[in-house]
Amino acid sequence: xxxxxxxxxxxxxxxxxxxxxxxxxxxxxxxxxxxxxxxxxxxxxxxxxxxxxxxxxxxxxxxxxxxxxxxxxxxxxxxxxxxxxxxxxxxxxxxxxxxxxxxxxxxxxxxxxxxxxxxxxxxxxxxxxxxxxxxxxxxxxxxxxxxxxxxxxxxxxxxxxxxxxxxxxxxxxxxxxxxxxxxxxxxxxxxxxxxxxxxxxxxxxxxxxxxxxxxx
Numbered sequence: 001x002x003x004x005x006x007x008x009x010x011x012x013x014x015x016x017x018x019x020x021x022x023x024x025x026x027x028x029x030x031x032x033x034x035x036x037x038x039x040x041x042x043x044x045x046x047x048x049x050x051x052x053x054x055x056x057x058x059x060x061x062x063x064x065x066x067x068x069x070x071x072x073x074x075x076x077x078x079x080x081x082x083x084x085x086x087x088x089x090x091x092x093x094x095x096x097x098x099x100x101x102x103x104x105x106x107x108x109x110x111x112x113x114x115x116x117x118x119x120x121x122x123x124x125x126x127x128x129x130x131x132x133x134x135x136x137x138x139x140x141x142x143x144x145x146x147x148x149x150x151x152x153x154x155x156x157x158x159x160x161x162x163x164x165x166x167x168x169x170x171x172x173x174x175x176x177x178x179x180x181x182x183x184x185x186x187x188x189x190x191x192x193x194x195x196x197x198x199x200x201x202x203x204x205x206x207x208x209x210x211x212x213x214x215x216x
Contacts, residue, residue, distance in 0.1 A: 009040055013035050013052060016034070025072040039068070041123070042059075042094060043065060043093070054068050073202065073203075074096070085106045086105040086107050086151045088110070090111065091109040094123060094129070094132070097129070098129050101131065108135070110134075111137075113215045142165050152169055152173070153176050156207050157183075157184040158209070159179065161177060161179065173191050184204070
């Protein structure tokens, strides 16, 4: 527990975990990870009272820190195993990456917003997540130099699955991605072999749109 993470914060996290559990999240490893990540440290101090509410919140640059329930859904669908190499598209605040790290994943995360990237790259090591690897880049490209990945998570809405990302998924690997324009359907894709993919859907969600290029 860091000096900026008090017993009060831990109590608020426990209450948040219970709220998420009641909404249907049953993966105890996901719930435990969310219970360990100090979400308030990913938000400006003036909004700290919002940190343990189960809702998204703006973090600047047109981005949000995701709703904890949404983080729990995506993380559960990934079926994370310790040692998994996970590619995250859309670092944002770094909160989702921290949850994945707490579950034993090796996290590679790409952010297109330069200011947000710089802020999160400074924050994560300061609060104990030094081994999360962050990259400034276009998420549509993925990270071919580090592929293939066991799991890929996309944290922005997109109408079509980027073929680059599909090709960076290991056979047997899983991708969780919100597909759609105005609202998104949470979709899980499994790569069966070199050429074949299987797709499942898991309800409607709302995400900020996934954009191309790097924003200075």
